[in-house]
Every structure is written in C-alpha cells, then in structure tokens.
Amino acid sequence: MGEKKSFWKHLKAWVDGEEVILDADKYIVSRSVKEKKNWGGRYSMENIKGNKKLYGFLSVAISVLFIGIMLSVVNDLPEFGNPSNPANNEVMERYLESGIEETGAINFVAGMILDYRAFDTFGESNVLFLAVMCVVLLLKKDKNNYSEKEEAENWEDDYFDENEKRPILKVGGKLLAPLIILYGIYVILNGHLSPGGGFSGGTIIGAGLILYASAYGQKKMQTFFTFRTFTLICVACLLTYCACKSYSFFTGANHVGYEIPKGIPGNILSSGFILPLNICVGLIVACTMYGFYALFTKGDI
Amino acid sequence: MEHINWIHNIPFFSIFLAMLCGIITALVKNGRLAFKIHSIMVFIIFVMSVILLISVVKNNEIFTFMMGHFPAPWGNELRAGPLEALMAVTFSIVMLLTVSGGSEFIFKDVVPEKQPLYFIMLNALFGAMLALVYTNDIFTAYVFIEINTIASCALIMAKGTPQSMVGTTHYLVISLLGSGLFLLGVCILYSITGHLLFPQMKEAILEIIKTEQYRLPLLVVTGFMFIGIAIKSALFPFHSMLPGAYHSAIPTSSGILSGLVLKSYIILGIKLIYCVFSAEVMHTLKITEVLFVFGLAGMVMGSVYAMRERKMKRMLAYSSVAQIGYIYMGIGMGSRVGMTAACFHILAHAITKTLLFLCCGSFVEDSGGKEKIYHMRGAALRNPLAGIGYTVGALSMIGIPLLAGFISKIYFATASVYSSGKMAAVLIILGVSMVLNALYFLPSVIAIWTPEKGVEMKPVSSVSPLFAVSIVGFILLNFVLGVCYRPITRIIQMSIELLAQ
Amino acid sequence: MSAGIQIILLVFLVACALAVSLTKNLFIAVIVFMGYSSIMAVIWLLLESPDLAITEAAVGAGVDSVLFFLTLKKVHYLKGTREG
C-alpha cells in the first residue's frame, strides 16, 4: 500500500511540475534515498569503483584480455624487418628515391615531415602552442589561482636563488648552458642534413635555458626573456610557419607560383623552406619548453 | 596563373584562417577584441562554406585538394563533398550563434586577463573541427583529434573553479585513452595497408578482404578505431566524463562541446566507414551491429540517468548521451537511410542542445548560481526569452511536430523499415526513449514556467541583445529544420551516395 | 645489430614499466620512468631512427622528467625542500 501511495505522490508531483508543489524539500530527500536503494547498487559507475576489489579485478581482466587479443594480432601481422611488407611500398620508395630532388633535404625524415606531409607538422606545432597556452591559462596567477602559502614559498625560493652560494650548480650552469644551447642550434641548423631538426634542437635549447634559470634564478632570466617576448617569438614563428606553408600549399594545389630554389643538396643553405621552418619550429619549441618550466615553478614567465 | 578554381580552395582557406586567427589572438590583450576577431572569422568561414555547399550540390561532386606539391599517396589531402560542406555550414552557424549568445557568460566567468586565451582555444577548436571534417588522411585526423582534445579541455577549465578542474581531469584522462586506442588502430592499419590516405587504404582493405591474409588484425583495428571514436564521442558505456565536465564548465563551452565537438568525431567515424572500411566490410565484420546495440543501450540508459538527475546541466549532459545513442543507432542500421537519419540528427541535436545549454546557463545566472531544477521555479517568467528557447528545445528533443527533433525521429522510424531484423528493436526503443525524454524534459519545462508560491516574478529588464539574437536564431533554425527539411535531407542523401561510391 | 642486446633492452623496458607501476614512491617512479625513456632512445637508435632517438633523449629523459620533478616539488613530495 505504501508503495502505491508513494507512486501516486510521484505521479501527482510530476503532473504538478515535479517538486514545485507541496513539501518539496522533504520530497527530494525521500526520493533520492529511495532511488539509491533501487538503482545505485548495480548500475552506477561510482559504486563499481567504490568496490575496490571488483574494480581492480575488472581492470586487470580487461588489460589481460587486451594483451591477449593484441598478441594474437601481432602473431598475424607482417613479419618484423621483412622488406616485402605492405608498409614498404611505392610511397616509401618515392620518399627515398626522389626525396633529394623534390625537397632538397638529405635527411629523408625531415624532408618527409616538413615537405611531403607538412600539414601534420603544422598541426603538431599548433598542439605545442595550444599546450603552452593551456598551461598559461591554468597556472598564471589570477584571483582563482592564488594562495598565500604558495606566494610565501615563491618568495622563499627567490631569496634562496639570490643568496645561496650553490657553487657547483652556478659554475656548471655557466659553463654548460652555452654549450648546450650551441649544440641545440647546431642540431636545428643541420636538421635537413643530419639527424635531429627543429623539434629535438628546440628541446635541447630549452633544456639549456632551464639549466641556466635553475642555476641563477628566474629574476635573471626575466631581464631578457619576459612573457611579452615569449608570446612575440611564438606568434612570429607560427605566423612565419603558417605563411610559408600556406604559400606552398596554395601554389602546389593550384599549380601556380614560383618554385622555391632548392639549392645544392648537402649545403647548409639548401632544401627550400625546410631550413626556415626548422628554425621556426626550433624557436617555438625552445620557448615552449622554457615556458613550461617557468610556469611550473613560479606561475609566470 | 591561367586557371585557379577558388571554390576548391575553400576548405584549405577555412582551416588556415581559423588557425591563423587562433595564433594572432595570442597578441590581443582585450577579451572583447578577441571576441570580435573570432566572430568575424567564423562569419567569413560561414559565407565561404555556404558558397562551397551551393557549388558542390550544383555540380554533384566530391573533390580532393592537394596540400602541397605532391599528389595523393605522397602528400596530404583534403576532400570536400556535400556532407563536409553541410557540416562546415552547420558548425560555423552554430559556433557563431553560441559564442555570440554566450559571450556574456565568457566575459563574466573567465578572469579578464585570460579571456583572449579562451578565444585562442575557441579558434583552434573550430579549425581542428573543420580539419576533422575535411581531412582525407588518417594521421592528420589523429593530430587534429589531439588539438580538439586539448582545446576542449581548456574550454572546460577556463572557468577556473576547482570543480571544473576535476571535470577537466576526468575528461582529459578518458579522451586520452580514446586517442591512444585510435593511434594504435592507425599504427596497425598502416602496417597492414602501407598507406595513410583514405582512398589508397580502402583499396588495400578490399584486397585484404579478398585474400583473407590479415583478417584478424583488420577486425581488431576496426574495433579499436571505433572504440576510440566511441570513447571520444561519449557513446553509452564511455559517457562518464560528460556530466561532470559539462556541469562545471561555462554554458557556452558546454554547448559547443556537446553540440559540435562530439559530432566532429562522429563525422570522422562516418567518413571512416565509407571512405576507408567501406560499408560492406563493416557489415561483414559485424561492427555496425555492435554500434547498433550500444546505440540502443545508450538511448535508454542516457534517459534513465537523466531522469535521476536533479541538476539541470547534468540532466542535459545525460540527455546528450541519449542523443548520441540515437546517432549511433542510425549508423548501426547499416543502411543509407539509417545514415541519412543519423546525419540529420547530428544537425538537429547540434542546434537544439546548444540552445538548451545557453538557456539553462541564463536560468542559473538569474537564480543566483543555484543549479537544481527545484530552484528554477519560475525562472522562465523572469527571463521569458530564455524560457521560450528552453521550451522549444525541450519539445524538439521530445519530438513534437514542426520541430527538428520530430523529423529525425520520423527518419529513424522510416529507416528501421529498410533494415531487416532490426525494425522491431528500433521502433520499441524509439518509443520507450521518446516517453523517457518526455518524462525528464516536461517536468523541467513545467517547473520553469510555474512561479514559486508567494514570490513575485519580475522579468529581468536587461537581456543582452546578442543573447536575444542568438536565441531567436536558434529557435528559427529549429523551425526551419522542422518544416523545410526536404532540401537538407536531399543533400545528405546525395552526399552519402557520393561517399559510398 | 645482435638480437641479444635487443632482447636484453626490451626485457629491461618491461621491467622498468612494471617497476613504475609497482613502486609506492613517486620519486622513484619518476626516476625509473626517466630510465625507461633513455632505454627507449637506445632502442630507437638500434632501429635505425636516429631522429627519434635524439628527440626521445631530449624530451623523455630531459624535459619530461624536469616537468615531473617540478610537479613533485610543487605538491611538496620531495624531501629536503618542504614538508607536505
């Protein structure tokens, strides 16, 4: 009888516009309690998660099942290192055989990612840019993201940066950072000739900057690298990238315009747009990596 | 310089324009200026997409656009046909209306110095969605899926409250799982076909089906890719990220995420079905059946979850789960009629759900940040325009004639006749889910129109003109889709014929 | 390249991954993950893709671990900095 009555109440409240009329608050409480009994136990994900053992067992089972399926797939896949695999087809042949002629890059990977499939790489550098902007959105100080304690800690860190001796770190930083940055520049500039390229070189430069900043404190970095320079460099590089690639996409698709001179393969000034694009990517990546570091430590660049 | 076909350049221009605006916005310091740049950009893209749509429909063609100097198997490619153009038009118009209608929420909820960053994310998200719609290359699709993920997470957390951080973390982890599976699928697919572009892959896959050599890997790959896409588009068992994220985000973000971002993944899935795996292969591998079953489950369970919810935004999020279930059911029917219904429902849901989220956001704002339906009694009397918008949206979701939702349901019912063996299931579930939809939408509609006892409801005097324009625009769009649906369905049918060739 | 070295490296890789999963200490987990990345770089060198090796060495073992350590410091996990 009680159940029927509650059902009637339910119906009546629904006709009246749910919890609008009558003892609304009490109704909500009673309804939620009742529903928990009926539904919660079995269907809600939270409850499965609450049941530690069941959840653990399920996830292990899923993973093991996954590994099993994948191993049987691997068993059926083309053989490792076999030259007659489907992946080694005319696409790869063209990249390797006409690559030098068509892109001017001796490093075929660089030629491939910055010329044949440059749209992907454009997306990739945008991912980096967006990621650093997200980190700015998250960690840059504002009224939602401020705590006294953290401020005090940051002040303490600054104090140590200025007054602590740290001879090994400082001397090491002074000696190593320029070398690391120089090596990074080498890797970027030789991206089309040797392994590496914009991304790896940029990361190396970023690592050098991080070393310098951690040895001498961020105050010193800020004398030549502020948030404004950071955004300016990123935006300028991305715009250059965007312009170069728009030009080559547009002219390529419509069969118009002038060819970019490819130069003599093997020279440092060769291979059309690849060198400037590598430099752009390298600068973006270097700024991004340092930007991550600065935002992670101080919440500001 | 003799002959440039400017119309064929439109997909490329739209993607690059959106990305370019995203980059330039980083230099802007003022949120309002960023908003203007964004709106102008979206409007230009809207005009271009309309031109593209008219042109491709008139010529009845699908064309590919070479990105760079190298033809198909070597370079990247874009591809545009009626479906892509129609989706681009829809995306741009919904984006335009949502952002202009929700601009007040952005300016109110996001910290002023970070507003330009929000618009960077919006621009990039828009560019990435267009790229997902137009792409003809599976790895490009992966890269832009990642851009989509990062930008949508940024949109969720832009509010800066702890709840939104929790929602973002949940969303991020589950989306990354989805893109990981998608990437694994891409890798295996590359190793058995040796190509990355859709048309070449399709040939290789037909070859595989003929020779039976890599049949198991092909089955598993298809499974992984569609599980990945299903996770990304929140098909039923993977929906757990939606409610928390949508609940804690700004209404504008919730509307865009639910109305457009989820749809962009589904459109990628549709393109994969037709351009890579081909409908027959999907049928022989029984993937469509699996999608069909999960779609049905999603339709019912999403509605059941929505009924239990007492907070309006979470209810709308669960309702999205149910509507995604409808779309997957249409895809899973495996017939072109079903696909037409699914595509039409994508449009209908995009314009309806964004409208609902915007109105809901405005109710929450009017009632002082309280979110339970119970607190919103009489909210529509305070803000009649939003009330009318919410009512129209809810009725469209339930499937009242003259509105967009009704047409898509009719199409689903018609499609079920053509797919043997699924008719009974579709019709029963469709009926049940319509009743469930009514059961959770009607109480909220009644609640917002019933004043609280003893409290006098005065209309809020200041409704911002942009908000009014966007709500009216959405309502009109709803009626347009509900009344003059013929040309649109004809375009969809045509595009599916073209895609399936 | 000899298959022996490769197999040893791969076994090491799996061991590192398991160690990351099983250890309770976050600091050790990050250090082991750094080792995992370095081994991955060596493996890529053996697979004749030096571009990947140089990138992974710079990113996985370099910047990624710096970011992880900074996060650990921010969440007051590292001993000797601040008690959490």
Added chain:
Amino acid sequence: MNHLGTNFYEAVSVILFGIGFMNLLLQNNLIKKFIGLNIMDTAVYLFLAAKGYIWGRVAPILTDGIVDASYYVNPIPAGLVLTGIVVSVSVTAFSLALVQRLYMHYGTLNMDEIMKISREEEGE
C-alpha cells in the same frame, strides 16, 4: 602464419601498452596515472617505429651518395612518431599543470579523494 617469435618488438610494445593501460585504470595517484599514460603512448610509438625497420638497412639519411630505396629503412614511421612525441609531451605538460591546480585546492593527489571532496563541496 606464426610471427610471434620474429615480431618480438611488437609483442613487447603490446605488453607495455597493457601495463600502461592497467596503470591508467588502477592507479589512484594522478601522477602515476599520467606516467601510465606516457608509457602507453611510448609503447604505441615503439610499435610504429618497429614497423619501419628493415633488416640490414641503414637510417634514412643520405650516406655515400647512394640513392636507392632498398638501402634505407622506411622513413614514414619515424616522421609519424616524431609528431606523436611532440603531442605526448604537450599533453604531459598540460596534465601536470592540472595536477598542480588540483593539489592547490584539494591538498591531495588521490583521484578518489578529490572526487569525494568535490562532490561534498557541491552539496550532494
């Protein structure tokens, strides 16, 4: 067809993917969750890079002026993995920033506790 013995790189990468996946599901600690995610990503990259290798060939950089496709390994997987690594480092940075923000407000790294506190704060 039985290639499990020769495809040991792929087999290992699949196992690593499984381990990463398990970490993602089972670990409650956010940092370890994201390490698991990274392991998952690198496992996929290992898989892809292994697919590009061909026995007895050299890295795809012009050596001794030999222009012949049967002298170098496949450059495509290397290019794709390069893109992938960039994506994964961006995602890692983003997720770690999120972890910091979460810690600042909730004072813990345990996802379950965070969910519990946030639900209490919402007033359920």
